[in-house]
Each structure stands twice: as structure tokens, then as C-alpha cells.
Amino acid sequence: MEVDSETKFRFVxxxxxxxxxxxxxxxxxxxxxVILTVTGYLxxxxxxxxxxxxxxxxxxxxxxxxHFSAGYILAIxxxxxxxxxxxxxxxxxxxxxxxxxxxxxxEEVFFEMRWYLFLEKEPKKYIxxxxxxxxxxxxxxxxxxxxxxxxGFAMYSEGAGQGSWQDRLFGWVIPLFGQSQDxxxxxxxxxxxxxxxxxxxxxxxxxxxxxxxxxxxxxxISGHRMFKDNRD
Amino acid sequence: MSDLDTFYATxxxxxxxxxxxxxxxxxxxxxxxxxPDYIGKIAYAMETKPRTPxxxxxxxxxxxCSESFIRSAHPLAKDVVLSMISLDYDxxxxxxxxxxxxxSLEATIKKYxxxxxxxxxxxxxxxxxxxxxxxxxxxFVEKLKHAAAGAKAIIAWxxxxxxxxxxxxxxxxxxxxxxxxxxxxxxxxxxxxxxxxAEVMTGVITYMLTFxxxxxLDRQGRPKMFYSQRIHDKCYRRPHFDAGQYVxxxxxxxxxxxxxLYKVGCKGPTTYNACSTVRWNDGVSFPIGSGHGCLGCxxxxxWDKGSFYDRVTDIHQFGIEANADTLGATAAGVAGxxxxxxxxxxxxxxxxQTESNQE
Ligand code: SF4
Numbered sequence: 001m002e003v004d005s006e007t008k009f010r011f012v013x014x015x016x017x018x019x020x021x022x023x024x025x026x027x028x029x030x031x032x033x034v035i036l037t038v039t040g041y042l043x044x045x046x047x048x049x050x051x052x053x054x055x056x057x058x059x060x061x062x063x064x065x066x067h068f069s070a071g072y073i074l075a076i077x078x079x080x081x082x083x084x085x086x087x088x089x090x091x092x093x094x095x096x097x098x099x100x101x102x103x104x105x106x107e108e109v110f111f112e113m114r115w116y117l118f119l120e121k122e123p124k125k126y127i128x129x130x131x132x133x134x135x136x137x138x139x140x141x142x143x144x145x146x147x148x149x150x151x152g153f154a155m156y157s158e159g160a161g162q163g164s165w166q167d168r169l170f171g172w173v174i175p176l177f178g179q180s181q182d183x184x185x186x187x188x189x190x191x192x193x194x195x196x197x198x199x200x201x202x203x204x205x206x207x208x209x210x211x212x213x214x215x216x217x218x219x220x221i222s223g224h225r226m227f228k229d230n231r232d
Numbered sequence: 233m234s235d236l237d238t239f240y241a242t243x244x245x246x247x248x249x250x251x252x253x254x255x256x257x258x259x260x261x262x263x264x265x266x267x268p269d270y271i272g273k274i275a276y277a278m279e280t281k282p283r284t285p286x287x288x289x290x291x292x293x294x295x296x297c298s299e300s301f302i303r304s305a306h307p308l309a310k311d312v313v314l315s316m317i318s319l320d321y322d323x324x325x326x327x328x329x330x331x332x333x334x335x336s337l338e339a340t341i342k343k344y345x346x347x348x349x350x351x352x353x354x355x356x357x358x359x360x361x362x363x364x365x366x367x368x369x370x371x372f373v374e375k376l377k378h379a380a381a382g383a384k385a386i387i388a389w390x391x392x393x394x395x396x397x398x399x400x401x402x403x404x405x406x407x408x409x410x411x412x413x414x415x416x417x418x419x420x421x422x423x424x425x426x427x428x429x430a431e432v433m434t435g436v437i438t439y440m441l442t443f444x445x446x447x448x449l450d451r452q453g454r455p456k457m458f459y460s461q462r463i464h465d466k467c468y469r470r471p472h473f474d475a476g477q478y479v480x481x482x483x484x485x486x487x488x489x490x491x492x493l494y495k496v497g498c499k500g501p502t503t504y505n506a507c508s509t510v511r512w513n514d515g516v517s518f519p520i521g522s523g524h525g526c527l528g529c530x531x532x533x534x535w536d537k538g539s540f541y542d543r544v545t546d547i548h549q550f551g552i553e554a555n556a557d558t559l560g561a562t563a564a565g566v567a568g569x570x571x572x573x574x575x576x577x578x579x580x581x582x583x584x585q586t587e588s589n590q591e
Contacts, residue, residue, distance in 0.1 A: 056475075059475060118577060162456065181537050188544060
């Protein structure tokens with residue numbers, strides 16, 4: 001994949017980057033991650049006890065229901081997202097494949113790092129993700145989601161029971177980690193990694209929207225990348 | 233002892249009536265969770281099959297497995313030991329001692345080579361050539377390998393034999409090693425627990441003897457019939473768990489009401505065993521029934537998984553006392569401060585730039 005900044009687009013003010021299914025996936029995924037984080041934290045650290053008859057309460061049950069439902073939606077939409085990488089435009093593939101053998105791409109990664117460290121005066125223009133963003137999308141969104149889906153469904157299979165399809169597909173993860181408690185711990189750490197990613201992601205998107213030479217936040221809503229100037 | 237009568241012949245010789253024998257068969261079928269038509273099959277097997285010789289070795293262990301075993305109520309341990317198996321060697325239970333006992337071990341290995349079941353309680357320490365556990369004058373690991381060579385199958389009793397248990401807890405100075413990592417060429421059936429439930433032990437042995445095959449095992453080598461579900465899946469406090477009703481601290485009102493022990497560290501949700509269904513001491517109780525959370529004693533490395541009283545347990549890889557939450561929240565806090573500082577710097581820089589642009 002070539003670096004987008006190389007392409008000349010002197011007279012182009014706006015490019016259609018993110019197609020509708022991709023934008024839909026982004027926001028569904030975002031909602032799921034928020035629900036999963038909140039309910040996941042509260043499953044590990046439950047709220048103060050409810051009172052009254054056990055049969056009149058179902059707080060933990062609802063927490064787990066929300067967590068599992070959001071987990072299913074996240075997993076299914078992630079599969080949909082992979083499908084879209086095959087049929088969508090070339091930007092839809094960017095997150096999944098890192099051009100690690102492209103020297104110029106690495107130079108751009110370091111350029112972006114310098115930009116974030118205030119060492120570069122002016123940022124470059126990118127139609128898709130900038131290389132640094134691409135790198136973090138790959139590690140946090142792609143690998144992070146896969147990790148959370150696999151550990152999550154492995155734990156779900158414990159309740160679904162031996163022989164269930166969840167068990168057959170994901171049950172092997174538990175002995176891989178050692179035992180069930182280790183998988184819980186790893187999944188929990190994974191949640192915190194996702195929380196930190198979300199913080200940085202939202203901050204970087206807003207900051208870029210203000211400081212860079214292109215739109216960021218609105219692009220994930222309208223799909224159009226706007227450029228603020230006509231220079232290279 | 234060594235002449236292999238059928239089970240039935242032995243039982244009759246002990247004065248057990250046919251009626252009692254059939255009762256025993258139906259009880260066994262029930263204990264194994266089999267349908268009623270298995271009663272006939274079990275009876276037939278016991279009338280025709282010779283008793284299986286069993287060798288029971290003790291390595292680095294505390295004998296809690298044996299203690300548990302001899303308290304089995306369904307089937308009674310005496311039925312298993314006297315009628316069903318011919319326990320040819322068990323240095324704790326047998327009458328012989330010293331050279332006599334070792335001679336009987338050798339005799340059994342030779343006589344039934346390839347046909348006996350080897351039950352191992354405890355595990356061999358491998359450090360210093362196995363010198364941390366000497367039985368009968370030589371390292372246990374040698375005795376184990378010697379006895380395993382002629383065994384049909386091996387039962388690893390308890391968490392010691394299955395996973396390593398307390399003697400293998402970090403830093404494991406004697407290098408205590410579970411059976412399946414020492415004996416690589418024989419099927420090893422893990423019956424973990426510290427100790428395993430008596431009825432589970434006799435149930436596994438009864439199954440192997442009556443059907444002459446290994447019970448179905450899960451991915452980690454445990455018999456599915458007893459280890460396919462977690463304590464939590466069948467716990468009688470589960471309605472309180474789902475309702476969100478927990479013991480908040482020991483001896484609080486919720487503890488008196490018998491609420492779920494999740495918040496005080498119950499490991500039931502991550503522990504595979506039959507305690508919540510079979511229970512202990514002839515079905516009297518089990519830890520959660522007595523108001524204490526499950527420790528997870530039948531799980532791999534349960535000594536090294538942090539406190540028994542934490543739900544989110546410590547992660548030792550970091551060398552400090554930290555669990556996923558303290559670690560995650562600290563990292564998120566650092567990231568938050570980093571973002572705030574970065575944002576402030578960005579704002580200052582931008583303000584400077586606009587100023588210089590205007591000039
Ligand atoms: S007491 Fe333990 S095993 Fe029982 S429901 Fe609560 S967490 Fe689960």
C-alpha cells in the first residue's frame with residue numbers, strides 16, 4: 001500500500017474515504033466497546049448488593065446479559081468488517097495490512113511521531129489513516145478485538161458447556177493460558193488496554209481535527225475527508 | 233490376593249448375597265449417572281471379568297487423597313477395595329511393610345505386566361536427581377517410571393499428581409512435577425482436587441473396572457463425568473449471584489443470609505469439580521455450604537493465583553502486588569495525564585503559531 005501523502009491532490013478539497021458500512025461498523029463497535037467495558041468492570045467488581053428476595057432481583061444477570069449481547073454484536077460486526085475489507089474500497093483494507101517492508105512507510109511513521117512530539121512544524125495530509133494511526137489501529141483494533149473475542153468466547157463457553165460450538169471453537173484457549181482464572185485476568189487486562197486506546201484515540205482524533213490540515217471526526221460521520229488548504 | 237477371581241466370586245465368598253450384589257450394581261450405575269439398563273451390563277461385567285490389579289504409589293504428597301478415598305460412601309470404599317479391585321500394593325493401606333511390601337510390588341508388576349492400573353498419589357520431585365523424595369531406598373521418580381512401564385493406564389490422584397499442587401508452588405525448589413510430564417507414553421487420567429472427592433475417586437475406578445476402558449476425558453485429561461462443569465454452574469447460592477446479592481465482608485448481615493461469596497474471593501466461577509453436586513462426607517456439605525468461598529483447589533497452580541479472598545486476583549509477573557484493576561487504572565491514569573499535558577502543549581503551540589502568523 002503506498003503512502004497517500006505522495007499522491008498529488010492539489011485541487012481536491014474533499015475525498016470520499018469511509019463508505020457507509022464501514023462508518024456503521026465504527027459506531028456500532030464503539031457503542032459495544034463502551035457497553036462491554038462498563039458491564040465488564042462491574043461483573044468483576046459488582047455494585048453494592050441488592051436487597052430483598054433473590055427472585056425479585058436480577059442485577060448481575062442483566063449485567064451479564066448486556067455484556068454477552070454486546071460481545072456477540074461486536075464479534076459479528078467484526079466478521080462483517082473483515083468481509084468489508086475484501087469488498088470495500090482500498091481504505092477499508094488499510095487497518096488490516098501493515099506495509100512493514102516499505103521503508104518510506106516507516107519514515108512516515110517516524111514523521112508522525114515527531115509531529116506528536118512537537119518536533120515537526122506542519123503535519124502532512126493523508127487521505128486514509130496516517131501511518132502511525134494505521135499502526136495503532138492494527139494493534140489495538142484488529143489484534144485487540146481478536147484477543148478479546150477469543151478470550152471472551154472461551155469464558156462464555158464455560159457456561160455454554162462442553163460440546164457447545166463456543167467450546168469447540170474457543171475452548172482450547174483456557175488450557176493455553178493455564179486455567180480459567182488466568183483467562184479472566186488476561187481478559188480484564190485487555191479491557192484496560194482498550195480503555196487506554198479509546199482515550200488516546202478520541203484525543204488524537206479531536207486534536208487532529210483541530211490541528212491537522214484535514215477533517216477527522218466528521219469524516220467518520222459523513223465519510224468525506226475535507227482538506228483545509230490547497231498545498232501539498 | 234493375586235489370583236484373579238471375578239468380582240462376583242469374591243463378593244460371594246465374602247458372604248454378600250446376590251440381592252445385595254444387584255443393589256450394589258444399581259447403586260454404581262446411579263453413581264456414574266448411567267441409565268437403568270446399565271445395571272444388567274455392570275452385573276454381567278462383574279460376573280465375568282477378573283478383578284483388575286491396582287498398584288497405588290505415594291510420592292511427594294500429604295495422603296489427603298487416601299484419607300478422602302477411604303471415606304467414600306457410594307460405593308463404599310470397602311466394597312471397592314475388597315471386592316472390586318485387588319489393591320496389590322499401597323504402602324499406606326497394605327498390611328505388609330518394608331522389604332515384604334517392596335517384594336509384593338515387584339511380584340505384581342511382573343505377574344500382571346501390561347494389565348494393571350497404576351494409581352499415583354503425589355508427584356516426583358526431579359531436582360537433585362529426585363533426592364527430595366526417597367521411598368524404599370530409591371528416588372520416587374525411578375519407582376514411578378518402573379511401575380508405569382507395565383501399567384495399562386495411570387490415574388493421577390489429586391492436584392499433586394495432576395498439576396503439582398503446593399509442593400510445585402513458586403518457586404518450587406524441589407522441582408515437583410506432575411505425572412503427565414514425567415510419564416509421556418501412557419494415558420494419564422487426572423482426578424484433581426486437594427483432595428479429590430471420595431465418590432469421584434471411587435466412581436472413576438469403578439467405571440474403569442466395569443467397562444474396562446478409560447472414562448471420557450476433557451481437554452486437560454480430567455474425566456468429563458465429574459469435571460465438565462464449574463462449582464459456580466451448580467452452586468446453590470447462584471440465585472444470589474445473579475440477583476447481585478453478595479457477602480460484602482465476613483460476618484456481615486449478607487453472610488448470615490447466605491448470599492453469594494463472589495466478592496470475598498470465591499473461585500467457584502473458575503473451578504471445575506463436582507463439589508456443588510456430589511458434596512463431601514456423604515453429601516453433608518462443601519466449602520460454600522459452610523460459608524467459605526471455593527479456593528479452586530482442583531485447578532492448575534491454584535497456590536500461585538493470588539489471594540483466596542480476592543475476586544480480581546494479583547498478577548505476579550509484575551513483581552509487585554497488583555491486580556488487573558490497579559494496574560489498568562494506573563496505566564489509564566498515566567495515559568490521562570499524558571493526554572492532558574499533550575493537549576495543553578498543543579494549545580500553547582497553536583496559540584504561538586497564530587500569533588506569529590498575525591505578526
Ligand atoms: S458462592 Fe461462589 S460458586 Fe456459588 S454462586 Fe457465588 S461465586 Fe458462584
